[in-house]
Amino acid sequence: MRVTEGGVELEVPGEQTEGIEEAVFYNPRQELNRDLTIATLRAYREREDRAETYLDAMTASGVRGVRAAADGWDVTCCDVDEEAVSLARDNLERNDCEGRVEHRNVNALMHEEPFDVIDLDPYGTPMPFADAAFANCRDLVCVTATDTAPMCGAHFNSGVRSYSAIPRNTDYHAEMGVRTLMSALARSAARFDVGVEPLLTHATSHYVRTYLELTHKATAADAAIDELGHLYHCEDCLYREADPGLIADPLERCPHCDGNRVLAAGPVWLGPVQDSSFIGAVRDEIPYTFDTAPEARELCDTLAAELDTPTHYDQHKLCRNWGLPANAMDEFLADLREAGHAASRAHYGGTTFKTDATVGEIRAATEGNLD
Numbered sequence: 001m002r003v004t005e006g007g008v009e010l011e012v013p014g015e016q017t018e019g020i021e022e023a024v025f026y027n028p029r030q031e032l033n034r035d036l037t038i039a040t041l042r043a044y045r046e047r048e049d050r051a052e053t054y055l056d057a058m059t060a061s062g063v064r065g066v067r068a069a070a071d072g073w074d075v076t077c078c079d080v081d082e083e084a085v086s087l088a089r090d091n092l093e094r095n096d097c098e099g100r101v102e103h104r105n106v107n108a109l110m111h112e113e114p115f116d117v118i119d120l121d122p123y124g125t126p127m128p129f130a131d132a133a134f135a136n137c138r139d140l141v142c143v144t145a146t147d148t149a150p151m152c153g154a155h156f157n158s159g160v161r162s163y164s165a166i167p168r169n170t171d172y173h174a175e176m177g178v179r180t181l182m183s184a185l186a187r188s189a190a191r192f193d194v195g196v197e198p199l200l201t202h203a204t205s206h207y208v209r210t211y212l213e214l215t216h217k218a219t220a221a222d223a224a225i226d227e228l229g230h231l232y233h234c235e236d237c238l239y240r241e242a243d244p245g246l247i248a249d250p251l252e253r254c255p256h257c258d259g260n261r262v263l264a265a266g267p268v269w270l271g272p273v274q275d276s277s278f279i280g281a282v283r284d285e286i287p288y289t290f291d292t293a294p295e296a297r298e299l300c301d302t303l304a305a306e307l308d309t310p311t312h313y314d315q316h317k318l319c320r321n322w323g324l325p326a327n328a329m330d331e332f333l334a335d336l337r338e339a340g341h342a343a344s345r346a347h348y349g350g351t352t353f354k355t356d357a358t359v360g361e362i363r364a365a366t367e368g369n370l371d
């Protein structure tokens with residue numbers, strides 16, 4: 001089957017191809033992820049012109065590598081699967097792109113050779129590849145994780161195993177996933193005296209994607225570890241609290257409703273997951289020729305405006321909990337701001353928002369107009 005994406009043409013296995021799962025080799029639902037990857041690579045190279053080499057670590061059809069090569073990157077594609085390797089070679093050739101294709105376990109390749117940018121896009125958790133990537137990447141590690149149920153605490157044991165943390169299933173589950181993933185990545189990088197700084201992070205349709213700029217200094221690794229901490233969350237009233245530091249001091253009772261159903265999660269990443277000025281630059285690198293341009297640009301706008309608080313709320317879930325009807329989001333957010341709180345929409349869903357107000361303060365600021 002022939003597909004066109006971002007100006008390149010690719011042969012990908014069609015539904016009928018035996019032995020190959022089409023969605024795995026070429027997943028059209030990840031086009032937004034790939035469009036944003038290309039825009040991010042462009043914005044990054046604008047800022048750091050020394051960045052030249054890009055490793056598409058799990059290449060499958062070769063789509064990321066081909067798109068990066070067409071953009072002038074010095075590309076290496078890698079896959080353990082023989083059919084993927086030959087597909088990636090053909091697709092590079094089809095687009096007159098130069099690029100090396102390696103048939104091997106990418107962990108071995110990463111340990112042998114440094115790259116400026118490494119893109120991890122495995123099935124499920126990226127953690128088995130994180131150490132090799134952070135040990136050997138110079139500038140930027142891009143990571144996709146599709147195991148949202150483990151990361152957000154819905155598949156608890158699997159989440160604990162993959163991320164060496166306690167994730168908890170809350171009403172902000174996608175953000176729990178983001179912060180569990182970021183925490184494990186920061187700890188993996190720190191082992192190699194590498195500090196991570198997230199430039200752009202989004203949780204979209206069952207995956208999380210993050211772009212981490214690296215600083216090869218022990219003090220930068222310490223600074224990243226300082227962003228870790230725990231979240232305490234009341235299952236009854238949805239009160240939540242962030243507690244910086246690696247030693248947890250869980251709440252026995254909820255300070256808001258005095259209930260005893262308080263969950264503790266962590267260590268999670270409590271720091272910022274976006275760099276809004278960089279996201280502005282990424283947005284400007286999304287041409288309208290990209291199929292997902294309207295959606296990708298809107299996502300960038302929301303991400304750039306999103307507050308840095310470590311959890312978000314869902315207005316509908318809060319209102320349901322209070323037994324009150326929800327009103328329009330803009331009115332709701334305006335009430336919060338009028339009461340002196342910071343408030344923004346969040347990219348996790350149409351009714352999600354961020355604020356520095358506590359759950360009690362949110363209710364006090366908004367309930368007058370919830371009728």
Ligand SMILES: C[S@@+](CC[C@H](N)C(=O)[O-])C[C@H]1O[C@@H](n2cnc3c(N)ncnc32)[C@H](O)[C@@H]1O
Nearest residue numbers: 058059060079080081084104105106121122123
């Ligand atoms: C989700 S697919 C990649 C999709 C692709 N990056 C895209 O954007 O369409 C995951 C790929 O990782 C490959 N893979 C799994 N383990 C690997 C390893 N240890 N080294 C290299 N490739 C691996 C699989 O063969 C598969 O092709």
Ligand SMILES: [Zn+2]
Nearest residue numbers: 234237254257
């Ligand atoms: Zn409570």
